Amino acid sequence: MEMREQNTDDNKKITTTEEKDVILRITGSFGKYQLWLCILIFINKFPVAFHQMAIIFLSPKVSYICTDTNTNNTCPCLNPSYDKTIFSTTMVSDFDLICSKKWLTSFAQTLFQLGTLIGSVLFGMAGDRFGRRIPLLVAVVLQVTMGIAAAFMPEYWSFTLVRFLIGASVGGTMVIGFVVVMEFVGTKYRDVVSALYQVPFNMGHMLLPVFSYFFRDFRHFQLSISIPTILLLCYFFLLPNSPRWLIAVKRTEESIHILERVAKVNGRPTEQIRTEVENHQKAIEKTQLKKGTLIDLVRTPNLRKNIMAMSFNWLTCSYCFYGVSQYVGQLSGNIFLNVAASASVTLLGTLLSIPLLKLFGRRTLVITFNFICACCLLILPMLSGGIGTVICASIGVVASFIVFVVVYLYCTELFPTVVRNAAVGFSSMMARVGSMIAPFVISLGDVAVWLPPLVFAILPLIAGFTTFLLPETKNCELMNTLEEGENFGKKSTSDKSIRI
Numbered sequence: 414m415e416m417r418e419q420n421t422d423d424n425k426k427i428t429t430t431e432e433k434d435v436i437l438r439i440t441g442s443f444g445k446y447q448l449w450l451c452i453l454i455f456i457n458k459f460p461v462a463f464h465q466m467a468i469i470f471l472s473p474k475v476s477y478i479c480t481d482t483n484t485n486n487t488c489p490c491l492n493p494s495y496d497k498t499i500f501s502t503t504m505v506s507d508f509d510l511i512c513s514k515k516w517l518t519s520f521a522q523t524l525f526q527l528g529t530l531i532g533s534v535l536f537g538m539a540g541d542r543f544g545r546r547i548p549l550l551v552a553v554v555l556q557v558t559m560g561i562a563a564a565f566m567p568e569y570w571s572f573t574l575v576r577f578l579i580g581a582s583v584g585g586t587m588v589i590g591f592v593v594v595m596e597f598v599g600t601k602y603r604d605v606v607s608a609l610y611q612v613p614f615n616m617g618h619m620l621l622p623v624f625s626y627f628f629r630d631f632r633h634f635q636l637s638i639s640i641p642t643i644l645l646l647c648y649f650f651l652l653p654n655s656p657r658w659l660i661a662v663k664r665t666e667e668s669i670h671i672l673e674r675v676a677k678v679n680g681r682p683t684e685q686i687r688t689e690v691e692n693h694q695k696a697i698e699k700t701q702l703k704k705g706t707l708i709d710l711v712r713t714p715n716l717r718k719n720i721m722a723m724s725f726n727w728l729t730c731s732y733c734f735y736g737v738s739q740y741v742g743q744l745s746g747n748i749f750l751n752v753a754a755s756a757s758v759t760l761l762g763t764l765l766s767i768p769l770l771k772l773f774g775r776r777t778l779v780i781t782f783n784f785i786c787a788c789c790l791l792i793l794p795m796l797s798g799g800i801g802t803v804i805c806a807s808i809g810v811v812a813s814f815i816v817f818v819v820v821y822l823y824c825t826e827l828f829p830t831v832v833r834n835a836a837v838g839f840s841s842m843m844a845r846v847g848s849m850i851a852p853f854v855i856s857l858g859d860v861a862v863w864l865p866p867l868v869f870a871i872l873p874l875i876a877g878f879t880t881f882l883l884p885e886t887k888n889c890e891l892m893n894t895l896e897e898g899e900n901f902g903k904k905s906t907s908d909k910s911i912r913i
Contacts, residue, residue, distance in 0.1 A: 434599075434600075435689055435690065435693040436596075436656060436657055436660075436672070437599045437600075438689070439672050439675075439676055439681065439686055439689060439690075440597070440672060440675045440676055440679060440681065441599070441676075441679045441681055442598065442599025442600070442601050442602055443598055443599055443601075443602045443606075444675075444678065444679030444680070444681075445678050445679055445680075446597075446674075446675045446678040446679050447597050447598055447602075447679075449678075450593070450594065450597055450653070451594055451598075451606060451609070451610075453647075453648075453651055453652065454590045454593055454594050454610075455609075455610065455612070455613045456613065456644065456645070457553070457586045457590050457613075457645055458587075458590070458610065458611070458612075458613035458614045458617060459613050459614075459616065459617040459620070459641070460556060460560070460583075460586075460617070460638070460639075460641065460642040460645070461583050461586060461587055461614055461617065462613070462614045462615070462616075462617025462618045462620075462621070463617050463620075463621065463624075463638035463639075463641075463642075464525075464556075464560065464576075464579050464580070464583050464638070465525075465529070465583060465735070466617075466618050466621055466735075466738060466739075467621065467634075467635070467638060468521070468522045468525070468739060468852070469621065469738070469739055469741075469748075469752055470500075470621060470622075470624075470625035470631070470634055470748075470752075471503065471504050471631050471634065471635065472503055472504040472505050472510070472518045472521070472631075473499070473500060473503055473505075473748055475495055475496060475500065475503055475505045475506055476495075476496045477490070477493040477494060477495045477496060477506075477511065478493070478494045478496075479491075479492065479493055479494075480492045480493070480494050488511065488512035488513070489512055489513070490511060490512060493509065493511060499629070499748065500629045500630075500631070501629045501630045502629075502630045502631055502632070503631045504518060504521065504569075504572070504631055505518060507631065508568065508569040508572075510569070515856070515859075516853075516856065517569060518852070518856075519852035519853045519855070519856050520573075520852075521569075521572075521573045521576060522739075522852040523849045523850075523852055523853070524573055524576065524577045524580070525573075525576045525577060525579065525580040526580060526735075526845050526848040526849040527577065527580065527845070527849055528576070528577040528578060528579065528580025528581040528583075528584065529580040529581065529583050529584040529587075529845050529848070530584065530841075530842055530845030530846070530849070531580075531581055531584065532552070532580060532581030532582060532583065532584025532585045532588075533584035533585070533587065533588045533838070533841050533842065533845065534584075534838065534842065535581070535584075535585070536548050536549075536551075536552055536581075536584060536585030536586075536588055536589055537585075537588045537589070537838055539551075539585075540588070540589045540592060541658075544654045544655065544658050544659070544662075545589050545592060545593050545596075545654055545655045545658060546652055546653070546654040546655075548585060548589055549585065549586065549589040549590065549593070549648065549652065550648055550649060550652070551585070552581075552582045552584075552585030552586045552589065553582070553586060553642075553645045553646065553648055554646075555578060555579075555581065555582040555585075556579060556582035556583065556586065556642055556645070557639070557642045557643055557645065557646065559575050559578045559579045559582065560579055560635070560638070560639030560642055561636065561639045561640065562575050563575040563576055563579060563635050563639070564632045564633070564635040564636035564639065565632070584845075586645075588841070590610075591607075591610060591821075592655075593652075593655060594606060594610060595607070595825075596655045596656075596657045596658070597655075597675075603822070604767075604770045604771070604822055605767055605770075607818070607821055607822050608763060608764075608766045608767045608770065608818050609763075609767070611763045611814070611817070611818055612760065612763055612764070615756060615759050615760035615763050615814075616760065618738075618752075618755075618756035618759065618760075619753060619756040619757055619760065621638070621752060621756070622748075622749040622750075622752045622753045622756075624637045624638055625749065626749050653671050653674075654667065654671065656668040656671045656672050656675075659671070660690065660693065660694055663694070665690060665691065665694050668690060669686060669687050669690050672686050672690065673686055707832075707835045707838075707839060709832050709835070709895055710828070710832055710835060710836060710839065713895070713899045714899075715898070715899045715900070715901070715902065715903065716828070716832075716895070716898050716899055718882055719827055719828070719882075719883060719884075719898075719902075720828070720836055720839065720840075722879045722880060722882050722883050723820065723823070723824050723827060723836070723840055723883065724839055724840045724843040725843070725875075725876055725879055726779060726783075726816065726820050726840075726876050726879070726880060727820055727824070727840040727841065727843050727844040727847070728843040728844060728846055728847035728872070729783070729813075729816075729847060729872040729873050729875075729876040730783075730813045730814070730816040730817045730820065730844070730847075730873075730876075731817070731843075731844035731845065731847035731848045731851075732847030732848065732850055732851050732854075732869070732872055733786055733790075733809065733810075733813035733847075733851075733869055733872065733873055734810060734813040734814050734817060734848075735847075735848040735851050736848075736850075736851030736852070736854055736855060736865075736869055737790070737806055737809050737810050737813065737866075737869055738752075738755060738810050739851065739852065739855055740806065740855050740865055740866070740869070741755045741803065741806050741807065741810065744802055744803060744806065746799070746800070746803065751803050754803055754804075754807055755803070755806065755807045755810050758807045758808070758810070758811045759807075759810055759811045759814045761811065762811035762812070762814050762815045762818075763814065763815070763818060765815070766778075766815050766818045766819065769815070770818075770819065770822065773887075774885045774886075774887045775819055775822065775823040775826070775885060775886050775887055776823075776880055776881075776883055776884070776885045776886075777885075778815070778816075778819045779816055779819055779820060779823065779876075779877075779880045779883075780877050780880045780881065782812040782813070782815045782816045782819075783812075783816055783873040783874070783876045783877035783880065784873070784874070784877045785808070785809075785812040786809050786812035786813045786816070786870075786873040787870045787871075787873040787874040787877065788870075789805050789806070789808045789809035789812065790806075790809050790866045790867070790869045790870035790873070791866070791867070791870045792805055793805050793806060793809070793863075793866035793870075794862075794863030794866050794867055806866070809866075809869075812873075813873065816873075816876075820840070823883075823886060824836055824837050824840050825837065826886035826889065827883070827884075827886050827901075828892070828898055829892035829894055829895060829897050829898035832895065832898065847872075851869075854868050854869060883902070884901060884902025
């Protein structure tokens with residue numbers, strides 16, 4: 414059915430959409446069950462933050478004296494004596510990652526992010542093939558076992574390989590966890606919930622300096638951030654499968670059982686659930702859309718332009734957030750306070766993004782905060798250090814993270830149903846590429862101290878201008894077909910046709 418967008422109240426449009434959605438009609442948009450499920454899934458974002466940001470304290474900046482020549486931080490150095498004033502051992506001191514081996518520190522984090530990329534793809538595919546529950550349980554078990562095992566790895570390569578596997582598990586828990594939440598929550602609440610999904614990550618980031626303060630040995634630190642993930646094993650008993658996925662693969666009886674339980678918890682009627690689900694099953698078997706592929710995203714000019722601009726934004730915000738967050742740990746001053754301050758303002762930024770998403774368009778927010786991030790990073794080399802440097806870098810981090818929050822939702826709205834998973838998956842892959850590059854940019858500080866922030870500033874500046882090419886999606890119905898996706902944004906907003 415074709416429908417022209419009218420100047421009606423947003424809530425009326427959302428209500429109409431949710432009335433058409435059988436799952437939401439049965440369970441409600443957001444009730445006690447969805448609240449409980451959000452809490453259950455959100456806790457896995459704490460270990461995601463622990464492991465993704467751990468490199469800040471696994472390999473902090475460490476000075477040394479070369480005992481052969483009695484000089485500070487010089488190369489080559491056969492017998493370094495490391496400063497243990499702050500940290501008793503780090504990756505750098507334990508594996509002697511200095512001079513010709515200094516690049517291995519950045520390489521370790523790059524491999525971790527490569528693991529996250531591969532895990533996102535493999536577990537995402539497994540989630541479509543085997544359901545959300547089993548792949549998420551596998552990712553959790555992998556994360557618990559490899560996280561603890563990493564603390565006992567005796568040398569660099571075994572430690573890095575295990576961290577690669579931790580990265581794969583992190584990719585799995587992030588992707589599948591987000592999908593599970595989005596498939597249970599109604600349209601009216603998805604923008605708020607998608608932003609709140611990032612809050613536990615911010616809180617986990619804030620907790621890292623606490624762990625590191627009390628565990629100054631990098632192996633003890635690794636163990637301390639891994640043991641709490643054992644709590645996630647409760648998923649074996651508490652995590653439901655997605656009724657949407659069960660209906661899609663014709664496991665109707667299981668989906669009815671889950672939907673009846675959700676409806677009871679939310680205080681909704683259960684008498685007609687079986688009839689509604691069975692009728693819905695028959696309807697989608699007749700009208701099921703042909704699935705699109707990644708090739709379909711680049712086959713036509715408008716979709717090709719949109720996926721290129723969107724994926725570049727994902728690459729940029731990941732590149733800046735992970736890179737500049739790690740860079741903050743290298744700044745002068747107290748490393749624990751620096752990282753805590755950076756994480757705290759990022760949390761404020763995440764909370765700020767909720768009203769911003771309600772008030773402003775997706776494109777406006779992405780452009781604005783890309784430019785704010787770029788400006789802060791361009792100013793950074795002009796500062797002489799101290800608290801001003803930390804504040805400026807922290808604003809850059811929070812701006813890039815707000816972009817991260819927005820593009821999650823923006824990408825979901827910008828592409829039609831048949832290629833939506835492909836678009837989000839490809840954009841997520843590009844985000845991992847950005848986070849893989851970032852550690853090597855930080856190492857440019859050995860060439861010149863002003864170089865890392867300058868190089869970090871270039872991409873958000875380009876991304877801000879690139880986003881002008883994208884159409885606005887706020888208050889638009891989700892598209893279904895490739896034809897709609899190709900035509901979207903070509904017409905004026907006053908004559909926008911959307912299929913539902």
